[in-house]
Amino acid sequence: MTTSTPPREIPREVLDVITPESQRLVLDRRGSTVWHVTAANRATEETAAYAVKVGYASETHAHTALAPSREAYVLRTLRPDxxxxxxxxxxxxxxxxxHPGPSLYEKWEPCRSAKRSxxxxxxxxxxxxxxxxxxxRVGWVHGDVQPAHLIVGQQGVTLIDLALARGRTVPERYDFAYRGCLVHYEAPEISRSVLETGTAVPTRASDVYALGASLMISATxxxxxxYPDDAPRDVQRQAIVDxxxxxxxxxxxxxQLVNAMLMPSPADRPTAAEACEALCLAL
Structure with missing residues (x-):
């Protein structure tokens, strides 16, 4: 697939499957567009809300053309219907x-306000x-944990955007190499590998680090x-490594827990299950 331009409308191939009653573009960047769509469920005829994700190859992110179908495969292992x-x-x-609700960063905005309310x-x-x-527990590593991907709903938190997930077999036609995630949440071993080889292998430990970084930035x-806001990515990654x-x-x-999650060595971090136990004791 060659570099292309973002779709300005939901493609016809999608409209053959869903008939929007309303639609709103919520994201358009780096090879991905996302619409919030309301439409009647063709099985129940009840109106429901959907996320419609459309990927295309951008100059810097060629893999994003494949990301929606890769994510769909991962999601079907979790919610097949x-x-x-x-x-x-x-x-x-x-x-x-x-998935309705604010992101973790939005939910914790009062923690970062001038009054720390x-x-x-x-x-x-x-x-x-x-x-x-x-x-x-079910065999996946997220690979892209960040506050925007933690949606705080009425029934708890939903972890969204699983296009970069690793750990189980993905069809080769939709697979692509992992080249890191949003650098603000990369673990040192991920940044080091991307700097040295161009790719990395996300792990449960790197997910825990990313969650710790997400909790920290959302709270503080x-x-x-x-590192400087406008620093090139390799400079940002080197700062994380150093x-x-x-x-x-x-x-x-x-x-105390977030500090443990941010330990430089993966072996020194708690697992997600261990972190759950610690937080239960803190309630």
Whole structure:
């Protein structure tokens, strides 16, 4: 697939599957567009909300053309009855349920306000960790844990955007190499491998590190490692490799746990299940 331009409308191939009653573009960047769509469920005729993801090859992210179908495959191993996907002229697409609720970063905004009007909610942190622990339990590593991918709903936290997940076999036609994630949440071993080889292998331990970095930035507004905002990615990654991480200023047991999750050595970090146990004791 060659470099192409983002779709300005939902492709016809998707509209053959879903008939929107309303649609709103919510993301358009780096080879991916996402629409919030309401449509009647053709089985129940009840209106429901969906996320429609359409991938295309950008200049910097060629793999994003395949990402929606790759994610659909991962999701079907978790929720087999709710995902549709296919191909269009410039890439692939998927349709999945829309998960309502704020991201963790949005939910914890009062913690970062000038008045620091709230403390991080340990129950939210537990729900995030439980979602990651369950993913690990069924054999997947997320590979792209970040606050925007932790949706705090009424029934708990949903971990979204699994296109980079690793751990189980994915059809070769939709697979691609892992070249790191959003650098703000990369573990040192991931950044080091990407710098040295161009690729990396995400692990449960690197997921735990990313969750710790997500909890830290959501609670404090600070990235886990200091580097200039406009620094090139290789400079950012080198800063993560060189360390150390910023001091964790979250009070109490949650802060102690986040500090442990950000240990430089993967072997020194708790597992997601162990983190759940620690947070349960902190409630």
């Amino acid at each position: 709710v995902i549709r996907d296919g191909e269009w002229g410039q890439g692939t697409w998927n349709i999945q349920p829309w 709230a403390l991080p909610d340990v129950l939210d942190a537990l729900s995030c960790t439980e979602a990651l622990s369950e993913l690990h 507004g600070w990235r886990h490692v200091a 360390g150390p991480h910023r001091p964790v200023t979250i009070p109490g047991e949650l802060g």
